[in-house]
Amino acid sequence: MxxxxxxxxxxxxxxxxxxxxxxxxxxxxxxxxxxxGAILTQNTAWRNVExxxxxxxxxxxxxxxxxxxxxxxxxxECIKPAGYYNQKAERLKIFxxxxxxxxxxxxxxxxxxxxxxxxxxxxxxxxTADSILLYALNKPVFVIDAYTKRLFSRMLGVDFKTYTEWxxxxxxxxxxxEKQAEMFNEFHALIVEHCKNACxxxxxxxxxxxxxxxxxxxxxx
DNA sequence: GGCCAGGTGTAAA
DNA sequence: TTTACACATGGC
Numbered sequence: 001m002x003x004x005x006x007x008x009x010x011x012x013x014x015x016x017x018x019x020x021x022x023x024x025x026x027x028x029x030x031x032x033x034x035x036x037g038a039i040l041t042q043n044t045a046w047r048n049v050e051x052x053x054x055x056x057x058x059x060x061x062x063x064x065x066x067x068x069x070x071x072x073x074x075x076x077e078c079i080k081p082a083g084y085y086n087q088k089a090e091r092l093k094i095f096x097x098x099x100x101x102x103x104x105x106x107x108x109x110x111x112x113x114x115x116x117x118x119x120x121x122x123x124x125x126x127x128t129a130d131s132i133l134l135y136a137l138n139k140p141v142f143v144i145d146a147y148t149k150r151l152f153s154r155m156l157g158v159d160f161k162t163y164t165e166w167x168x169x170x171x172x173x174x175x176x177x178e179k180q181a182e183m184f185n186e187f188h189a190l191i192v193e194h195c196k197n198a199c200x201x202x203x204x205x206x207x208x209x210x211x212x213x214x215x216x217x218x219x220x221x
Numbered sequence: 222g223g224c225c226a227g228g229t230g231t232a233a234a
Numbered sequence: 235t236t237t238a239c240a241c242a243t244g245g246c
Contacts, residue, residue, distance in 0.1 A: 017227090042228040048244060049227085083243040087229085125229045145227050192227055 001173045004155070005183070007204065008190035015189035018135040019050075021057050032064055032099055034136040038128045039091050040082040052082035064096035091123030111139045126163045134188070140180035142170040143188045147195035155205035 018034045025033065033053070040049045055078040056062045061070055075089035082088060098121045106114040111133060118129035126144070133139040144166040152169075153159050160166045170184075177183055194204065 038227085041226085043226065043241090044228085045226040045244075047226090051244090081243060083226085084228090084241045085243080087241055091229090123229070127228060131227075143227080147227070188227085196227085 001170070002177070004204065005187050005190070008194055009186065011202065012190055012193050015186055015193060017185060017189040021053055021062070029063065031103065031136045033062060035095060035099065035132050036062065036092060038131040038135070039095060039123060040079060040088055042084070042088070042128060044083050048081045048083065052079040055079065055081070064099045067092055067096040094122050095124065106137055111141060114139065115141070130167075134181065134185055138181045140184055142167055142174070142184050144170070145188075145192070148188070148191050151191055151195055151204065
């Protein structure tokens with residue numbers, strides 16, 4: 001598995017997720033921006049999320065206090081490019097409440113407990129929770145997404161049923177490395193980069209080199 | 222014009 | 235406990 005990381009890193013270089021709009025943002029507003037991006041990117045291309053975040057920023061809404069003061073319909077209007085805008089506007093409001101009350105606690109408590117707290121928020125599922133833990137809080141959790149399952153199931157022939165099984169597979173295979181959080185951060189980003197653009201040009205697995213199925217969905221997955 | 226994107230919640234089977 | 239479906243814009 002480490003080989004895969006090394007190949008990807010050599011091929012694509014450092015990804016440096018998470019891109020943050022406010023370059024000089026303090027830690028807290030960065031945390032909110034990353035979390036907002038994690039919610040907006042649910043089943044949505046990142047380029048559309050960037051537009052939505054810029055709209056929020058331009059209207060000076062990229063802060064939990066301001067989101068809470070704004071109507072769902074006004075937020076929805078801003079984030080339209082990211083799709084599912086009514087649902088996500090509601091989710092941003094719910095998360096803003098959580099952010100103001102609980103987010104700082106996540107830094108102090110253990111990762112498992114922090115994950116449970118995030119999962120208890122409506123609109124935060126396992127992938128979004130893990131993205132926040134990894135990319136906003138620098139906790140060593142591996143983010144499992146559709147790309148990760150697709151690439152590794154084809155390349156290694158593994159096929160797990162649940163999110164947790166997939167995540168355990170990565171955690172167990174990468175438990176002894178140094179700077180785990182930074183590595184997980186880069187690895188996930190590299191998997192996305194590979195599957196998104198160049199998978200067909202330079203396949204990592206035989207199945208992808210045989211045909212153009214690399215971008216196709218896994219049947220029953 | 223169809224397919225897909227850095228998923229999640231809900232309700233029926 | 236699994237499966238189906240709603241949510242929706244924008245790029246290729």
